[in-house]
Amino acid sequence: xxxxxxxxxxxxxxxxxxxxxxxxxxxxxxxxxxxxxxxxxxxxxxxxxxxxxxxxxxxxxxxxxxxxxxxxxxxxxxxxxxxxxxxxxxxxxxxxxxxxxxxxxxxxxxxxxxxxxxxxxxxxxxxxxxxxxxxxxxxxxxxxxxxxxxxxxxxxxxxxxxxxxxxxxxxxxxxxxxxxxxxxxxxxxxxxxxxxxxxxxxxxxxxxxxxxxxxxxxxxxxxxxxxxxxxxxxxxxxxxxxxxxxxxxxxxxxxxxxxxxxxxxxxxxxxxxxxxxxxx
Amino acid sequence: xxxxxxxxxxxxxxxxxxxxxxxxxxxxxxxxxxxxxxxxxxxxxxxxxxxxxxxxxxxxxxxxxxxxxxxxxxxxxxxxxxxxxxxxxxxxxxxxxxxxxxxxxxxxxxxxxxxxxxxxxxxxxxxxxxxxxxxxxxxxxxxxxxxxxxxxxxxxxxxxxxxxxxxxxxxxxxxxxxxxxxxxxxxxxxxxxxxxxxxxxxxxxxxxxxxxxxxxxxxxxxxxxxxxxxxxxxxxxxxxxxxxxxxxxxxx
Numbered sequence: 001x002x003x004x005x006x007x008x009x010x011x012x013x014x015x016x017x018x019x020x021x022x023x024x025x026x027x028x029x030x031x032x033x034x035x036x037x038x039x040x041x042x043x044x045x046x047x048x049x050x051x052x053x054x055x056x057x058x059x060x061x062x063x064x065x066x067x068x069x070x071x072x073x074x075x076x077x078x079x080x081x082x083x084x085x086x087x088x089x090x091x092x093x094x095x096x097x098x099x100x101x102x103x104x105x106x107x108x109x110x111x112x113x114x115x116x117x118x119x120x121x122x123x124x125x126x127x128x129x130x131x132x133x134x135x136x137x138x139x140x141x142x143x144x145x146x147x148x149x150x151x152x153x154x155x156x157x158x159x160x161x162x163x164x165x166x167x168x169x170x171x172x173x174x175x176x177x178x179x180x181x182x183x184x185x186x187x188x189x190x191x192x193x194x195x196x197x198x199x200x201x202x203x204x205x206x207x208x209x210x211x212x213x214x215x216x217x218x219x220x221x222x223x224x225x226x227x228x229x230x231x232x233x234x235x236x237x238x239x240x241x242x243x244x245x246x247x248x249x250x251x252x253x254x255x256x257x258x259x260x261x262x263x264x265x266x267x268x269x270x271x272x273x274x275x276x277x278x279x280x
Numbered sequence: 281x282x283x284x285x286x287x288x289x290x291x292x293x294x295x296x297x298x299x300x301x302x303x304x305x306x307x308x309x310x311x312x313x314x315x316x317x318x319x320x321x322x323x324x325x326x327x328x329x330x331x332x333x334x335x336x337x338x339x340x341x342x343x344x345x346x347x348x349x350x351x352x353x354x355x356x357x358x359x360x361x362x363x364x365x366x367x368x369x370x371x372x373x374x375x376x377x378x379x380x381x382x383x384x385x386x387x388x389x390x391x392x393x394x395x396x397x398x399x400x401x402x403x404x405x406x407x408x409x410x411x412x413x414x415x416x417x418x419x420x421x422x423x424x425x426x427x428x429x430x431x432x433x434x435x436x437x438x439x440x441x442x443x444x445x446x447x448x449x450x451x452x453x454x455x456x457x458x459x460x461x462x463x464x465x466x467x468x469x470x471x472x473x474x475x476x477x478x479x480x481x482x483x484x485x486x487x488x489x490x491x492x493x494x495x496x497x498x499x500x501x502x503x504x505x506x507x508x509x510x511x512x513x514x515x516x517x518x519x520x521x522x523x524x525x526x527x528x529x530x531x532x
Contacts, residue, residue: 096339166376173332174389174445175366184392189379 033258040255043248049256053220057236058246062253064222068137068230069206069260071223072216075141076148076205081198083145084152085187088194091153092160093182105157112150119147120214128215135217135229143215144208148201155200159193160186192272199268206261209234233257285310285479286331286449290345293326295338300326302503303345313471313480315494315511317487319526322500324483328451330354331481332368333361349449366393369442373454375434377426382418385426385437389445408440412470432463439470450480457485468493487527491515499523 047061054060087108095101123143133139163186171181187194209232217229218239231239233253240250284307293301301323308314316324329335330347333354347354354364366389377385386405387395395401405422409415414436418429426437435455442450452471456464471493474480484490490497491511498508499518507520518524525531 164376166372166374167378169334169337169372170376170378171388171392172337173334173365173368173370174392174441175362176392177362180392184388185378 036251036254036258039248039251040253043252044255048249048252052222053236056245057220057240057249062233062236062249062256064220065231065233065236065253066256066260068216068223069232069234069257071137071230072140072144072212072232073202073205075137075226076144077198077202079141079145080149080152080201084149084197084201085156085194087149087153088156088160089182089187092157093178093186108150108153111146112154115210116147116208117210117214119143120211122146123211123215134227135215135219136227137216137223137230138226140212140216140230140232141226143211144205147208147211148204151200151204152194152197155197156190156194159190159197162193163189192276195268195272199265202264202268203261206232206264207234207257208232209238213238233260283310284308285350286481287348287351288327288345289348291330291347292344293323293330293335294340294342294344295326295335296340300503301330301343304505306498306505306508308479308481309496310479311475311477312495313475313482313493314508315490315497316481316483316500317485317490317497317526318500318506319531320485321502323503324500325453326503327500328370328453328481328483331449331451332365332370334365334370336361366445367447368449368451369445369447370451371435371438371442371453371455373457375431375438375458377429377434377437379425379427381423382426382429382437383422386440386444388441404444405440408443409437411443412436412440413466414440430463432459432466435459435463435467436470439467448479450474450478452480452482452484454483454485456489464489487515499526501526 049061049066050063051061052064053062087104091101091104120143123139123146127133127139127142128135133142167185167189168181171185176184212232213235216232216235218231218235219229220231221228223230234257237250237253237257240246240253286306286308288304288306291301291304292299304323304327306327316327318324326335330343331349331354335341335343343355349364349367352359378388380388383401383405384391386408387401390401390404395404406415406419409418414433417433426434429437439450439455456467459467468489471480471482475495482490482494494511496508497511497514499506499514499520499522501522507514507518507523509519514523515527518527
């Protein structure tokens with residue numbers, strides 16, 4: 001015998017369950033944020049942000065790790081963006097769908113699934129040891145760049161693919177070359193999507209620990225060149241917490257890390273909105 | 281009418297295994313408006329896109345026979361596709377303004393060709409907008425987005441955009457299919473004026489539009505040219521019964 005459920009009851013039930021799921025997700029997110037901020041904010045002062053760590057991080061601030069984090073992330077994005085966007089342009093505009101493009105795409109997707117510690121090991125073997133770059137911003141930046149490359153390729157590809165074909169036809173029919181069409185019509189239209197990929201990449205590299213600890217090292221000194229070893233905020237947090245140096249400073253570092261990520265995301269979306277609103 | 285400037289000689293076009301145009305023999309005379317009518321899938325658009333080689337963009341596209349503009353084969357190995365497309369301005373079925381300002385849309389072709397002088401561009405843009413009767417409507421907001429214009433205005437903008445190329449030919453692919461009667465009327469009015477300066481090929485789903493605007497009309501069916509003659513002749517006494525059936529609305 002079949003049990004009949006009143007459609008209105010069913011509707012209410014489904015709504016309640018889905019609301020619960022969503023609520024739980026949001027709750028966990030806010031719980032983490034609030035917990036970290038409550039533990040971390042009391043430690044934060046101007047001195048905490050502007051002074052270098054002292055006594056292995058037990059005292060002093062975290063200035064050098066903020067600089068290290070920003071420098072490393074910037075480096076990774078500056079290396080990965082042109083490579084990634086370039087590959088995406090090649091895959092979408094300059095080749096037709098063949099087994100070669102499918103192999104490239106499959107390869108880059110596999111790359112996206114590799115655990116970051118494997119990237120760290122790879123970076124250590126290739127950049128730090130083999131190429132003799134040592135533990136440095138450059139080794140770390142290159143490693144992170146390879147790590148975020150697949151994300152940037154994939155999102156850029158999607159963004160470029162979603163530019164209406166008619167835009168390309170218009171550009172070609174007005175005597176545009178392929179390169180002009182790509183640079184003047186396709187890329188500007190795809191920019192918001194490409195930026196999403198780059199922002200995801202920034203998010204991933206800024207919080208990365210495993211790949212960085214192997215390649216950029218953990219020096220507490222303020223980095224002075226691309227070849228300086230440097231400690232990022234996440235590595236600093238890891239070491240402070242792991243070795244029980246100072247839980248208070250660890251939470252302070254975590255809170256600042258979260259604030260920086262939030263600020264970067266807000267700034268990026270703000271810039272993007274201004275660009276997009278101009279002509280839409 | 282005088283000399284033919286476009287001439288198809290035994291021209292066929294294929295998309296993969298599908299033959300979209302079959303052994304086409306057709307002439308287009310200088311400074312005429314040639315209307316092309318026919319049901320969907322009859323090869324009208326393929327013919328236009330073969331002329332400016334937009335078909336090249338589609339994988340598996342190839343052609344046979346000759347398609348000449350001023351005696352030169354458009355598919356000849358040495359032909360510069362960029363030069364070719366600048367000679368043949370094309371307007372599409374749905375207006376496709378680029379997501380830029382009105383000014384930049386009209387100036388787009390000239391910028392692609394390397395024009396940089398702001399004054400020169402301003403003059404060109406104003407001139408082309410006047411020719412399409414859009415100037416009075418948009419002169420105060422040239423820097424606002426072209427996407428904010430109405431459909432009819434957008435299509436006239438697209439016309440202005442190809443006039444800025446200073447083309448010899450204007451190819452229109454069902455340019456008024458999405459427009460209201462008033463916008464359609466405005467565009468048809470402009471097309472009649474264009475005849476003095478340009479050679480126009482007007483592909484249309486609306487047979488009455490061909491009757492109103494075209495000097496000669498060609499009827500395509502399943503990739504074949506059924507007949508081409510003066511518009512008056514085609515619409516009053518077509519030589520092929522299929523033309524008559526199509527015009528009188530028995531199919532298509």
